[in-house]
Amino acid sequence: MATRAEVEQYRRAQSNAAESARAELLALWAALNVADAQAAMREQAVELFRGIVDVYGDMSAMLAAEFYESLREQAGVPGSAPGLLAEPVPDELIESAVEDALYPLVNWGDEAKTLSRLVQKSSKAVLQQGRDTIAESADREGARWMRVPTGAETCAFCMVMASRGPVYSSEASAGGLEMTRFHYDCDCAVVPYWDGDALPEGYDPDALTDIYTEARGMADRKVLKRGGGGETVLTVLRREFGYK
Numbered sequence: 001m002a003t004r005a006e007v008e009q010y011r012r013a014q015s016n017a018a019e020s021a022r023a024e025l026l027a028l029w030a031a032l033n034v035a036d037a038q039a040a041m042r043e044q045a046v047e048l049f050r051g052i053v054d055v056y057g058d059m060s061a062m063l064a065a066e067f068y069e070s071l072r073e074q075a076g077v078p079g080s081a082p083g084l085l086a087e088p089v090p091d092e093l094i095e096s097a098v099e100d101a102l103y104p105l106v107n108w109g110d111e112a113k114t115l116s117r118l119v120q121k122s123s124k125a126v127l128q129q130g131r132d133t134i135a136e137s138a139d140r141e142g143a144r145w146m147r148v149p150t151g152a153e154t155c156a157f158c159m160v161m162a163s164r165g166p167v168y169s170s171e172a173s174a175g176g177l178e179m180t181r182f183h184y185d186c187d188c189a190v191v192p193y194w195d196g197d198a199l200p201e202g203y204d205p206d207a208l209t210d211i212y213t214e215a216r217g218m219a220d221r222k223v224l225k226r227g228g229g230g231e232t233v234l235t236v237l238r239r240e241f242g243y244k
Contacts, residue, residue, distance in 0.1 A: 026119070042098070
């Protein structure tokens with residue numbers, strides 16, 4: 001299995017692809033006639049978004065294919081990797097993302113909010129092609145999955161998912177397959193796992209389970225004390241253990 005450093009290096013490479021998409025989107029947005037928030041402008045926005053997601057989504061997919069080949073080689077999986085690259089994000093999802101992003105501009109004249117939404121959605125769409133590339137390859141080979149926290153911070157939801165270890169039967173069940181499943185700015189790595197392989201260095205599901213169990217106990221005590229309607233485990237994880 002890859003080391004924690006290698007997982008982190010892969011995450012940074014994917015983040016760089018998303019950041020490059022963000023920078024190009026910001027530069028090209030200035031060329032649009034945002035005063036005309038009608039059909040022509042929407043068509044231009046979809047074309048701009050589609051082009052950026054295609055270019056940097058392909059980059060994300062290629063990075064993911066290389067990472068997958070490295071993972072299976074280190075795990076001693078026989079044979080050759082499937083060599084798959086995920087298909088681009090479907091047109092209907094692109095159009096839906098742009099339509100949602102344009103809502104503040106069209107209805108309130110809020111260009112800043114629209115641009116913020118477009119940036120978030122472009123990053124998510126770009127990274128999805130990498131996630132799908134690994135998902136399709138691993139699912140074809142019957143690998144299991146685990147959600148590995150990376151980066152400086154981890155949210156409470158991702159921590160709970162990560163605490164279960166390599167038990168997930170698919171990439172989707174480990175946290176997402178469609179672009180709507182991962183929250184914005186999520187930097188977790190959903191990584192395939194083959195029997196007999198080691199876990200990434202620094203990833204300790206048992207330690208995370210201990211934290212989750214303690215948080216669940218604290219939440220249960222709140223419920224008993226109040227006679228119902230107490231705090232959720234995620235709330236306790238955020239307040240008592242510092243998760244986002």
